[in-house]
Amino acid sequence: MASDSLLAALALAVSAVGKDEAGWRRHTYLNLIFFYYLMLYTAGEFNDDVLLQVLRMRFTTAEAREYWEETHHGYRQQAASRKQINFHTIAMKAFAEHQAGSATDIQTTNGKPVKPDSQP
Numbered sequence: 001m002a003s004d005s006l007l008a009a010l011a012l013a014v015s016a017v018g019k020d021e022a023g024w025r026r027h028t029y030l031n032l033i034f035f036y037y038l039m040l041y042t043a044g045e046f047n048d049d050v051l052l053q054v055l056r057m058r059f060t061t062a063e064a065r066e067y068w069e070e071t072h073h074g075y076r077q078q079a080a081s082r083k084q085i086n087f088h089t090i091a092m093k094a095f096a097e098h099q100a101g102s103a104t105d106i107q108t109t110n111g112k113p114v115k116p117d118s119q120p
Helices: 004-017 023-041 048-058 062-077 082-099
Strands: none
Touching: 023 048, 023 062, 023 082, 048 082, 062 082
16 A cells, blocks of 8 residues: 555646646656657667657657646757757657657557447
């Protein structure tokens, strides 16, 4: 069973992002994913093209677009290297492409991807 201080910290974190617990969990998950991409990019495991493709795929979900819209300023403000600045620039390009309609949402049924031409 979780301690009272852990539950209090969770409640504070949830209220800080302005989401319910499920929303906070999604936000936290996406935060981990985006920082993982940032780490891979700054370490040289992703080049610009690979990062762009991965982010294009990530932005096919409304949750990822909402997360980026809420947090991208922090990524840019905290950027301490050219690679971190480039990460933000590439992410904004992938985000803008989706916003312009050059990408499509992944359709889901019960949380599982569905091919666009199939019926749920």
